[in-house]
Amino acid sequence: MSERIGIYVCHCGSNIAGVVDVEEVARWAGENIEDVVIARDYKFMCSSLGQELIEEDIRKEGLTRVVVGACSPHLHEKTFRRACANAGLNPYFFQMASLREQIAWVTKDRERATKKAKSLIAAAAERVALHAELEPFTVPVNPATLVVGGGIAGIQASLELAEAGYPVYLVEREPSIGGHMAQFDKTFPTLDCAACILTPRMSEAEAHENITLLSYSEVEEVSGFVGSFKVKVRKNARYVVEEDCTGCGICTEKCPTSVVDDVFEAGIGYRKAIYRPFPQAVPKYPVIDTESCLYFNTGKCRICEKVCPTEAIDFEQQDELIELEVGNIILATGYETFDATRITQYGYGRLPNVFTSLEFERLCNAAGPTEGKLVLRDGVTEPKSIGIIHCVGSRDVHYNPGCSAICCMSALKFGHLAIEKSEADVTSFYIDMRPIAKGYEEFYDRLMEEGMHFVRGRVAEVTDVALAPEEEGKLIVQVEDTLLGKQRRVPVDMVVLMVGLEPRPDARDVALRFGISCSMNGWFTERHPKLDPVATMTDGIFIAGTCQGAKDIPDSVAQGAAAAARVLSMITRGHVQIEPIVAEINPEQCSGCRICNELCPFNAIDYIEADAVSEINTALCKGCGTCVAACPAGAITGAHFSNQQIMAELDGLLFDVNEHDETMQPEPTAA
């Protein structure tokens, strides 16, 4: 019995119809392709009416196969498959031809476009006639979730999931959660104290019965697939026994070794070799930095061990390797700041009173190295004038072409803090002011009212070479005041560089480890930049916060919550559908040569010793076809991509040179 094929050629408004003669294609298909009983052209196939058209025809005309020539399957394959399913036709009896992305959007030549459209429709029709009735299969979803990164985005995601009643493993690389937000003094535009709004979340995350906090830990290996991932986590040795430690802090007090803290204090303060990163650290347990610790370097000291009232120091402690099973993963690994030493003309690293924004935060912070006093590098002198330079390492093809989103607002915040804490005059040197979200423009107004100065010009250089008496002993900011059109030398005591946000230096390794993509510099790649910013192309792995791109705290929180919502929808559904486009090994034909085992990019093929044949794990298989092509015995078939289906598609494509099919008339070749 022959099939009954319905062909639908979409105009897509003028997107396709502007280049392809859609009526002609439909007419031709109806007259020339075998088994086509209905061939229509329609303005917008994806509309409800368009879909209903398919459904009606399936019912009325008894269609057994459907072909739609429209946009990319990436967009609407699901839509049309669903329409078929609604009308009782197996959705895999549908094939889509991309007439827009592959024809109308790549040529202006109407004749060639129309001819190619015919080829693609014919190919789809020839193929779909040979499709098999496939059913997606389901896998269960483990309700536990792994959240990697304990900054504000990770904490938000964890709390959302935990509150919904599901277990969360929150893994954080540093000794404490909190991320960069814990370093800040105040947050814009509300001027909330960062720690005050963050620490309640941090405590909640620690205390929540559904959250297992794995701090000072890192994910080493990830395997599995959506719904069931296996994760290996290394919990680094703190050399402090958590069960016994009360967090009293005597060890830190008595430790004789003081080193520069280049993580939490941004290199502007000190910590001990045994330390807690900050007073409100969660968890409270300190950590021994073996690189600086006297005992680990020389075998001497051990003072912390001696003074600890609960004998909680254990120099023999080993790293712990923990294996977790989770259904979904959320990556919220945050950002790193641009290294300002790269811009030599700003003098960072050479001129003592040039600071980065993170250093300035620590200066302002009451729990920071100067207890919140705004002072110069000598630790004593109060600056009378401060120059804030925007766009350091951002918007620059030599470093990072993008804008870092938060620096303009941070600069305003710094202006406010400086004006509040000191008598200093503050000037911002900017290219553009970008206070773009709610309350931000008003914050800019506020700072103008508070008397902050603004000079529009990207700073050319910061120098200590004085050319006039008022410049002696100062840092001179040389800039063109572009609104005046004049080159100016502005003497200041302190310069603050608004350094840009960059991906973590190991972002690419992390992406590889989790099997997701990232951009050339390391921002994790979202599934769709507009409509799906928290999902990745890898099912079951989500991203949230600044690891996806520079953004402020509200957006990081929103993304953390969004990622959690996506995970929750999977957990509450309880199972996830896997596309049945997978490969299958015929054990009768398999010779056990195992060539396919090593070739599979997804490690989806296992070798069954007992039967001396290989077997494909359908949940892991992505249907790439590598094994199908490689098998010397031809024992592997790729569902939905059988040899006959592919050959049929080729026949259709080459309709005008096809000698085998007598029903299709060869087109007269154009002169």
Next chain:
Amino acid sequence: MSRPPSTQPFLHEVIEATPGGEALKTCLQCGTCSGSCPSGPDMDHSPREIFAMLMAGMEDEVLRSNTPWYCVSCYYCMARCPKDIPITDIMYTLKRKSIEARLYDDSAAPDWSESFMGYVESYGRSFELGLATQYHLTHSPLSKVSLGTFALGMLTRNRLGLLPERIEGMDQLNAILEKAKELEAH
């Protein structure tokens, strides 16, 4: 898919004539160039302003401006430009266009360059004494006194040649330069 040259003809001429000039279209008007320029304060228009004028189609004003002639070729602007605009090379292009148009007020710098070129085309080498004399006679006769002391100092230390030196391959050089000028004209 960029704008056709007809909408901003002079800008496009300048871009075409400068290696890497396409980047000029992405100028942010950030002012780094002008902020860096050692001779900027002496220019009628800062480099950034010149680019804004080019974008605005102000061909005449650009060609009248003394800006390119004050460029010292220090390349600070080009090294620091966040868009990698070949600013110094654009200044050279503007110098060439300025000479073609002859709209500048002060002919000192153009004359200097043209005199220099004259000696190179005659001798294959530069001839400082000839260049300085020719230049100062037409341009700054009042400074002859101080420059006289300068020249004396140089002469007594044998750092100023009295006669030009000529290379052997002048014919070859001239053939090459003639051909090059012919190519440039098209």
Next chain:
Amino acid sequence: MRYAYYPGCSLTRSARAYAESTAAIVGPLGIELVEVEDWNCCGATEYIAINKSAAYALVGRNLALATSIEDVETLTAPCSACYLNLKKVDRYMGEYPDLNQRTNTALAAGGLSYEPGTLHVKHLLDVITEDIGVEVVAGSVSQPLAGIKLAPYYGCLIARPALDDEPAHDTEQPHNLDDLLTALGADVVDYPVKTNCCGGHMAQISASTAYGLIGKLIGAAAKAGADAIVTICPMCQLNLDAYQTQVNRHLGTKYKMPILYFTQMIGLAMGMKPADLGFGQEIVSGKPVLAKVGLPVHEPAGPTPKRRSRRNDPSLPMPGSRGER
């Protein structure tokens, strides 16, 4: 090591001291310089202001002639402007096919051709610090320039534009000349304006512009206590040296800062006679520096710096400092 050598017009006369000192020191450093035969002027910053194709062809002739020297991979020039012109033309010909074609068509009219990338182009300073190495120079020192304070002045064109894929220098604060002078035993002063412009030809065309720039350069060196400014370019040497009187008059200053070539300093440290190194040709006399060479160095015996304990030292660590205290 053998190099094609392009002296440039200034070295023949106004910068003879540079030429003489270079000739004196290259042998002991193991450098053989083979002069490009019948080289022509590179066009400085002038020719390109008139005609682009001609300017490229002018430089191209030199590149083409240099390729006929046997057994050389690198062309070196002691003058920064010549160096830049040679390097830029080679680089741009490689990057812009149209320029390459035009330049070669013009060169063909003279029976010459040049394939971009055939030669490496290197400034003489870089040949010495990169190819030969500062340690080798240090090894050749018999008379360390102890107690002499020097300001290392690079000028613009060795640092900018950065034409190599992996630039040899920072465009703002290079340090190879600093390292070289330190290796000669001298005290290198803090000189952040080391790549500021000397004014180039503005000294003739717009003197006031140039005098400001020159004054800044000399002033910074004087303030830092330098005995001399060490240059690597004849234009810089000329501007800072020959116009010092005018600068002083213009700015009301009293500078008397000798401006010497780095090759002269190397020669001094090798124990060579100043007269063989072109000394005496500078307008602002270098005699005070010569007087210091070979003098015993007296350091005032100051108090030994106390090891500051954390309790007494409120200062904040500088970026990149890792140490304990």
